[in-house]
Amino acid sequence: MDTGLQQLLDQHSARELLRLVVVGSVDDGKSTLIGRLLYECDGLFEDQIQAVRKASAKRAAAVSASPEALAQGLKAAAGADEEALDFSLFTDGLRAEREQGITIDVAYRYLSTARRKVIVADTPGHIQYTRNMATGASTADAAVILVDARLGVLPQTRRHAYIASLLGIPYLAVAVNKMDLTGFDRDAFERIGAELVDFARALGFEGVRLFPVSASRGDNITRPSARTPWHEGGTLLAWLESLPHQRRQDDAPFRFPVQYVLRPHQDYRGLAGQIASGTLRVGDEIQVHPSGRRTRVAGIDTFDGPLEVAASPASVTLRLADEVDASRGDVLAHVDQPPLALHQLDAMLVWFGEQPLDCARRYLVKQATRTAPAHIERVLWRKELADLSEQPAESLSLNDIGRVRLVCRRPLLTDPYRDNRRTGAFIVIDALTHDTVGAGMVLGPAEDSAPGKVDASLVTQPERRAKLGQPGAIVLLPASADASTRAFQLERRLFDLGWHVSTTHGDMEVALALAAAGLVALVHTDTPQTRRALRAEARDAGAAWLELDASEDLEAQLARVVSLREAAR
């Protein structure tokens, strides 16, 4: 390979990834700014530019039939004038977006600079689509917020800056756009800048920078503008290239949410997952949560061979020194740095649901690789974005942001979001519609428990076992057409043998409650999701667990349940 080519390849592979989100209100030029960045960083191809030339001309002709406009459009189509290119057309890709001239959904664009590969999330400004803005912001390392120089700071600007800070984006650039339409008025720029910088600092950004720009004309985007000699802050691109790489969390406590168990044969059991944070070495002593079992790391496996050490964000497979039970949803951590295990927690929640948050409704919470049934016990307050005040609220509506008390039936193995964006984040799924209705950030354990409140049963499992002469247990019957008949037959036989036993069809909560009360709960259900979740929850609750096989006859099944009593002693 020739050396020039080798250099090119090395340069490309050494670039760091930066995730950027561009936010702002409707019509302040986000799509145009991104189109401009792509154009000037050579992120576009000839045929794409030609297509936009054509579309720019068509749009110009359609908007107004005046001869001037038409002439301007045709001029653009001929490629004579770069400034007549409608840069927003490089990004607004959906038909409805082009028809309405607005951005509906987040789009991802890719550009390469000398030092960086940048993934740009182009997000909608319209309040109706705030959820899509949050989608783009959740993974971002830096945010650019646009303000129209003529309009100044709008409520939606504040909302977006607040969401960006809430999602933990450390760096913010304020691009005061359309400066060309104010004659590059320095006073207007500084007025807007001062207002927003004060606001942004109050939100806790690490760094806030201001740029006077014209996205449509290209001032201070990648080239310093001669029209703003008073601006000493450089270009937006230079700022992007100067930001430190944030996401590598090698020094943070080690967190490994188990994603999938690989078991190709009897002699191999590997825990597959992505290291959420921290560094792991072969031989390290680690602890499996929530069971608390300790063991050592026997190997870190990859397709490319074993590793001695691995760090976030690598996807690897771990082998443990002992046959400890660990499965999807569990978290491995070093013994001296455990995650929080929380049934009850306080969190910030951004609500996306068309239906308001309902404290009586059952939701699912997905955090790391764990999905748990949950409900919102109460809304502690709702953020009023106009003045950032905390308002009392019963519920949250679409696009509201508030602090809530969350109660999960399985403990979340988590960290405060401010310490760990990977393990402190969760989404809320409506258990009925399966829609993603909320995005949450863990603050910490639920505070201010009522004085004298008792959280857990005062009767222990050993006491129940001694009294009833049996362990509380969940017995899962095989899925079959006559599952209920078989369950009732088994229940009868067990009852006759002196067992305290009951039968339930598919209801996970009933089954867990029965087992917790010391009974043997015979459960039949045919949905795989319920079967999997039940198993995980029984494990977390410490209930004895038995899954019967379809090939066993009644006598064999009976014998296996009876043996539970022996196993429990």
Added chain:
Amino acid sequence: MSEHSFARASHLSELEAESIHILRETVAEFANPVMLYSIGKDSQVLLHLARKAFHPAPLPFPLLHVDTTWKFRDMYAFRDAFVARHGLRLIVHQNQRALAEGINPFDHGSQKYTHAMKTQSLLEALAKHGFDAAFGGARRDEEKSRAKERVFSFRDRHGQWDPRRQRPELWNLFNGRVDAGESMRVFPLSNWTELDVWHYVLRERIPVVPLYFAAERPVIDRGGTLLMVDDERMRLRPGEKPVLRRVRFRTLGCYPLSGAIESSATTVETVIHEMVSARQSERQGRLIDHDEEGSMELKKREGYF
């Protein structure tokens, strides 16, 4: 070791780790996933990532090739050899009814043909085998409506995509909940660019179909698009005569619908070099994208990948 850790620090390794996470997440949450295999470079990269994700276990899902019967002969040969060498499970599905009706890219036009042989055929195959998740190698940098696509892209009972009803997708937390009959299209390569794919092909030494590299091939020039005459089924228009030209393909599909480019790049390295200096986008040679503005979006709504 130093070379290795250098590679680890690059954005390619970060993309790799993210893609593996997505592959594992899908397999953990769905009962019956499948990987769409189109024999192209993106499919090869996706397959390579899948083998990494589940190593040392075999792939926990089959591959599905939705075969229009009009792929290049080199592609079929490559597919069969690759699948045999790695012991992969491959399902080949063809829309039998459309074949019986004689639907082809010449008489029916690219739109009707694509709908029958790709979109309908894919939906047929997914329904027949009851797949509830299907991996695809699509990247967001390919086309504007793809740039809007989620990693986990929800499809209703009819396999349709509604861009206005996409689930918000935050962090790396994917909502994989579907009801019976509904399904998910999953795109682990969403954040990769064409250049990333080629760079990864080079780094990992991933085999790809030889058509990606320049060679003398019989082509005709049809309105500026270079079409390769791959077999005797090609319909030549009056005055068209295949001539040998040194060409290669940036994207592979059905041979009567895939435009070639003139090139002298015969290795992965020179392909990358050519691409860095190229000023035409990858899909420029894809006739089906250009039927009308927004045509990819319309196809996706109907269930196309």
